[in-house]
Amino acid sequence: MTVPLPKQAYPGRILPVTLPAGPGGTPVTVGGQNALSLAPEGEKPNAAAIGMEVRTGGGDLPPALAKAFECRATDPVSLAGACANDWGAQFLFLSLDGCHPDGGGQPVEEGARIVHEVLAAVSCPVIVGGCGEEETDAKLFPAVAESAGRPVFLSYADEKNYRLVGGAALAYGHGVVAWSPIDINMAKQANLLLSDLGVPPERILIDPLTGGLGYGLEYTYSIVERIRLAGLSGDAMLARPVLCHLGDAWKAREAVDASETSWGDAVLRGRRWEETTGWACLAAGADLLVFRHPGNVEAFREAAWR
């Protein structure tokens, strides 16, 4: 009996985007495919890239991460080195949380200095994330863009600040992560606005906002699928690589709470919570995944989808 395999062909192709590396490092290229993830069909020149987040500003670590980072210095520069050199992260996502007024309130110059040091310490591609506080980020992005010293991606540009982030990227040759709040039309709009500004398409990544497992993941899952289907159907503004930042997985009580014994070991559970979020995002179509747990980087880098 022969059953012809129902392979699906799409008219569109996702634009390849390269995250540049430092001297001696390996750049990361994602995108370039003309098919959905997972199904063995079409051309998929680049596997999803696996990165790790490094946060400034300290704060309590969930049990799973405390265990994984054990015996390591957790200052951003050392941690960045461990992520890139020991744990196999293909790129880093450096979140300047420490500059948030409620998160330590490091001066902007301090944030920019850390960026500079991290970039000197690792050779892999780096995405630099703001602290999330509008006014601070308005100062942070120009400072980071200037002090970076080599091309990075700035995260993120949204409807409000895209001119500033886009401008900072253009001034110093960086890329931009275009963020939108789980809304396909706003994702498209963010790309349109950045294009109008003159940011070249091969320097834009889509961040659709990633809800953590149990906390809105299903919205992200469907929006990533829809963005990808639209891109493959020929919508050029959405035919861009998608970045899923899994940080919200660690905000779930289920990922960090050690007091509920019926939920099992908090160390394994936390890791699995992030891992589950990651697999779902990969299934939906994510091209870049940002983890915090070293074990998950290993799991995803070894996966058969590469």
Add this chain to the structure above:
Amino acid sequence: MALTALDIYKLLPKTNCKDCGFPTCLAFAMQMAAGKAGIDKCPPASEEAKAALGAASAPPLPRIVVGTGDRAVTLGDEVVLFRHEKTFYHPTAIAISVSDALGDEALEERLRSISALSFERVGQILAVDMVAVRFDSGDPARFAKTASASLARCGKPLLLSGTCAALAAAIREVGASRPLLRPPPGETAAGAALAAAEKLPLAVSARGIEGLAAALAAARAAGATELVADPKPADAAVAVADSIFIRRLAIVHRAQEIAYPTAFDLGQGFPRPFEAACLLLSKYASLLVLDTADPAEIFPLLTLRQNLFTDPQRPIQVDPGIYPIGKISPSSPVLITTNFSLTYFTVRSDVEAAKTPAYLLIAECDGMSVLTAWAAGKFTSESIAALLAESGISGKVDHRTLILPGMVARLSGKIEELSQWRVLVGPQESSALPSYLRRLPPAAFVPVHG
């Protein structure tokens, strides 16, 4: 493709007899169009109508029921490839394995841990659905005994994996519970005959889609009708490919010879079972068998399933009422928002981040977000004033100050008029709550007397 309600209505008797349980033929037609009712519910329907509508309303992926009663598990019966197109109706069933080679004590312990795999999230109980009994002992009687103990201890439907001899033995003990039979690939025909004779669902195993199509044909030839397909993949990559192709063949190509719910056994040394489970939950599997019973692994899987099988148009709701956050006191601030689960979670986590104990009042808004609920007239000055009066919050705090979401600032004045509460307008975005709450002067929450 699908018939519209009007197409269906035209074929109905148009008598509004209400035998179907709906007030009019049109209302019934709407339900049929949505796939929520079948023509079998319409006794007076003509034979032509039954023929036309029976085929048209048959789901592209058949519906297989395992087990009985309110714990019965439905496999298949899906209509779309992507959840945003409509919804995924029947959550992937998760079966935890039990070996019949376990000693009595170990078996008891295993069944206890399976029963414990139950978690509550947003008002729903998340639990594993089935117990998969494996025939490892070589002794059909022991297999039957294990099946029987599993059913008795867990009360969940069973998946019976074993030779036909073992299956036959087990059916004598637990056949009435409608277990799913899973004979080895070499015994498909015999297993099918057994399933046909006992009117039980059958999982047909064969490697690859073509092999599976042949095995399914053999099973049908042997009289089995309620079938589940197991493509026996070697690893996660093959499993996901098989699952995607089978679903596409069913939904897009209507390839009836292969259009069956899928089952995957991720135990017994299957490589990287957790990864495979996550991806198969995302990509269409109807049933997964797992060897792990570790809650640290099962809880995230069940949560993923809960997420993906939520109807995109019917958001999860939390129960309306008073939610204390942190070490509350009578002078803790009171905030209000809607019962859309995502809104609730976001506000809750932002209040927790503020480390300011507070009461969160949740208003019944059909699971809509703040602005949507306001626009739909569900989150109004009247409904908020009524909640303030009726929820009992005034017995928990001795102040009368409410923090209102900034998005609906326009309601503030009328709430003050309708209730005895003063309204402070909070930030528009929940993310600004931590700094907002920290900066609130304690004087905002002084007690009122009289």
Add this chain to the structure above:
Amino acid sequence: MTESFHSSCIQGAKSVLSLARASLSHQLAGRGGSAHLGYPDTAYELPVAFGLTDLKVSTLADGEKVLDLAEGLLRNAPTLENALEAGAATLLAADVLGALSHKDGNPFSPPSVGFVPDSILRKLGIFMVDGTVPGVAVAIGRATDPAAAAAMVRQFQEIGLLVFLAGDVAQQMEKAGVKLGDDFKTFPLGPLPAVIHAVNFAVRAGLTFGGIGRGQTQAMYNYLSQRVKAFVCALGPMDEIGLAVIAGAMKAGFPVLADRNLPEIPGALLRSPAGEEMVRAGMEARGIKAKIVKVPIPIAFGPAYEGERIRKSDTYAEFGGGRGPAYELVVSAPLSEVRDKEIVVVGPDIPDMPKGGTLPLGIVVTVSGNRMQKDFESVLEQRIHRIVNYGEGTMHVAPRDTTWIRVSCEAQAKGFRLADLGMMLYAKMHADFENIVDRVSVTIHTREEDVQRGMAFAKTVYAERDARAKTLTDDTVEEFYSCTLCQSFAPNHVCIVAPERLGLCGAINWLDGKAGYEITPTGPNQPVMKGAVLDPVKGAWDGVNAFVREHSRNTVPGFNLYSIMDAPMTSCGCFECILALIPEANGVMAVNREFEGSETPCGMGFSTLAGSVGGGAQTPGFMGVGKHYLLSKRFLAAEGGLPRLVWMTKEMKEYLGADLAARAAEIGMPGLVDMIADETVAVTPEQLLLHLKKVGHPALSMPPLL
């Protein structure tokens, strides 16, 4: 005069060229042709040559090629075209001259900076892209009145413009105490020819931020004229070299404002006295808008106060609301007739009133803007309600000549006056309608006779608008507007808003859609060109269908705007009411969102219907609509219109009331409304049919729907 201006420009260009030639030969003699020619600290060689020609310049010999090319541009005939070409030659030659002079670094003494390095360009460029630096002012020459010029430059600084100074004006400003340097984004470049560093700065902005490559001449000119919002202030008398520079600026697309007697060229060369007038002219010539960061009024202002109620006992001053005449009006006017920020209060003010007092009130907001349209007046006017409610201590109720405003005692105690009300309107109109409004002025009258006179005029405007709204039909417009706001939960739903069919949420009509598009061109409201008519009765156009196909991502092939039976519009979930077929009655029913019952003649209440109809599905026989669509001439035009309506909720009937009766009368069925059943008459098809037969409802005798 024009001819002599042109010929002076050409002469000036020749002078610049020969200066450059002389300087270049001198250096060639001393350093040789292979010696380096270029500016320090830039990646763009000679930026003007880099951006405007395809010459690669790194040596003195290369410089010669640039001058040859410049010379080739010169023609003697005194035409505008030749003058502009001479301007281009001037820019090229001046950049060579500038680079030659930077052989050993900045040739000028402080505070003049000479060439502005890339590092500063990058730093400032971010804020130009961002809009924090809204434009560039270049002042050249020698001010006749240095104090006025200094005030002007200070104003530039306040607005946040990047300022370049070249010529004597640089020293004049230093002397006048104007703060100069990076921190003030004000750069004295050097003597007049050093103005080229403003030009090469702008060219490098195009290369860095505009993605323009070497030698993409036209793209660079477009960038300079459209994206770099620069203008030139030419102060005092200009010699030929000065005029050549002016020609260069014009060639680059920078408007020049001159305080001397130069021939005016619309959009390119304008006359304006130095000072505030020149600031205004320059900003307007470039469409630069100063951002209002904080509204300067004594009370707090923001959305948080929107819901605030002011009780009678807390009211200090009251206007309208039945206690006196009051109205509000937004009108548009040509740019020349509106003085931005002019806020005039005529008559007694709040401080003149006793507590609890009342006054007549006439608010007239006059706006102008290149993209403002008369049709938007009502959209802006509706915004007054929100703006006034944004004040802490100000409350606004009801529109037009029914307006009612209260000012609280607290606001009065803080010193709130009517001019502050004007300021609120001024600031918020600018902020909310940034893309369409360039100038806003507010006039507030409180004298009875003025208000009565103004109100009479306002009433004519309201009447005109209402008449216009009636003539606005689907046939008379070229385009409809889309709304895709609901795609977050109804992924494939595209709402098409037409003059005769408002959005199904009831919240957006055609004008709102049109204004929405002008305000946010990349937002959810996009123009939909109707294209060819496919079916005039059902309401089908090929342009609409193409748009729907594209924006539903190929899931909805198109729809008929006026039909419920044949390919009706999709429904998202926000519809105000649902129309549902009642086959037994050969008609349709309408049930609104507020209706909580589940008993209706179709067997389903609002929520059951909404569950089946919503989500972006196309469901023949059912459709979500805005309540006012029932009054449209296009209401179910395909099925015969209003006579198809056999049942509607009592609440809706009351809500549409007189308008519905009027519409029924209009189609010659004055008794129709009374024939339409409601829930007090029938909640089953059988009861409904009995009723319809009894009253003789026209639907029963219309062609069968099924």
